[in-house]
Each structure stands twice: as structure tokens, then as C-alpha cells.
Amino acid sequence: MEKSEFSSQLLQNETALKKLAFRLTSNSQDAADLHQETLFKALEYRNYYKNGTNIAPWLYVIMRNIFINMFRRKKRSLKLFQTVSDKMENRIDLSYGIENNVGAILLQIEKLPSILKTPLVLCVEGYKYTEIAELLDKPLGTIKSRIFFARKVLKNTIGRD
Structure with missing residues (x-):
């Protein structure tokens, strides 16, 4: 598939991707980040897209995987921050x-x-x-x-x- 054809298919699905991103994140800034990352990954891995198939489910899977990874990172980051914060409070007292x-x-x-x-x-x-x-x-x-x-x-x- 040519790059221009692939890009036009991405643009046709852009509104649906934005809506899905907002439903997943419930936050406009996070949704914008998720949407942008999805488009970036889709362009990066366009060679894996099977020509002639529906691109929407392929894009949704990419977005879902990115969302899951972002959630895991945030969860890890929050745990790390909480642990460091707890240790800092203990040390400050001591x-x-x-x-x-x-x-x-x-x-x-x-x-x-x-x-x-x-x-x-x-x-x-x-x-x-x-x-x-x-x-x-x-x-x-x-x-x-x-x-x-x-x-x-x-x-x-x-x-x-």
C-alpha cells in the first residue's frame, strides 16, 4: 500500500480514534496524547497492516495496547512516587x-x-x-x-x- 493511501485511511478514521481515546482516558489531554501516539505507531508499523483489510480494528488494537501500557506506566510511577514519598516522610521525621x-x-x-x-x-x-x-x-x-x-x-x- 502506498504511503498516501495509508495516510488517507488514517485521516478517515481520525475522528473515531479521538472519540475512543477520550472514552478510554476520560481526560482531554491524555486523550490527545493517546491519539497522537496511536497515529505515530500506526505510521511506524504500517508495513504490518494487511492491505485490503479494515484499518479501523487494526488502529483500535494499537490504541488499546498503547493505553494499557500508559496505564501500567502511570501505575508504576504512582507506586514509585508514593514509596519515595513515604520514605522521605520517614526520613524527614528522623x-x-x-x-x-x-x-x-x-x-x-x-x-x-x-x-x-x-x-x-x-x-x-x-x-x-x-x-x-x-x-x-x-x-x-x-x-x-x-x-x-x-x-x-x-x-x-x-x-x-
Whole structure:
């Protein structure tokens, strides 16, 4: 199938995709993100679309899978945030000045080069190494080593302060 023909079929289904995205998320911003990600994935994987079949169900499956993955990431991220928050509250009660230590860590993360900072931040947000590798279009080993080195740099710089 030609790219222009595929694109026109995508545009014909765009309104239905937007409605489905809003029904899934119940939030206009999340729906817009889900819709955009679905179109991106559809274009990225258009070679897997079987010519002559109905494109709508194919697009719905893509959207559903993206929605499920987004939900899982948010759930993991919320759990991580809650765990970190709980630990921080416990530490704040036990030791004076922990807020400054957290601030120092965040400052050091911001100082990291982007090739180290991006995978580390995604890891902290709850993404799996394989998901990070896919998102950044890098080999899994590269992602693992970048996260390892980012942690090592943070440990050394924070340990010196």
C-alpha cells in the first residue's frame, strides 16, 4: 500500500480514534496524547497492516495496547512516587535537613549529560530497561551501561559533598 493511501485511511478514521481515546482516558489531554501516539505507531508499523483489510480494528488494537501500557506506566510511577514519598516522610521525621539532600540529588541529576540523564530519569519514572531502549532507539546494553554510569556519577558527586 502506498504511503498516501495509508495516510488517507488514517485521516478517515481520525475522528473515531479521538472519540475512543477520550472514552478510554476520560481526560482531554491524555486523550490527545493517546491519539497522537496511536497515529505515530500506526505510521511506524504500517508495513504490518494487511492491505485490503479494515484499518479501523487494526488502529483500535494499537490504541488499546498503547493505553494499557500508559496505564501500567502511570501505575508504576504512582507506586514509585508514593514509596519515595513515604520514605522521605520517614526520613524527614528522623533526620534534620533531608530536604537539602534531595535537592542536592536533583541538582546533580540535572547536571548529568543528557545521554546519562535521560535513561536514568526514565528508569526512575518506572520504565523497564527494554522500554527505555525502545523509546530511545538504543541497544539494551547501552541503556543498562548509561544508567549504571549515571548512578555511579551521582554516587561519587553526592558522596563528595
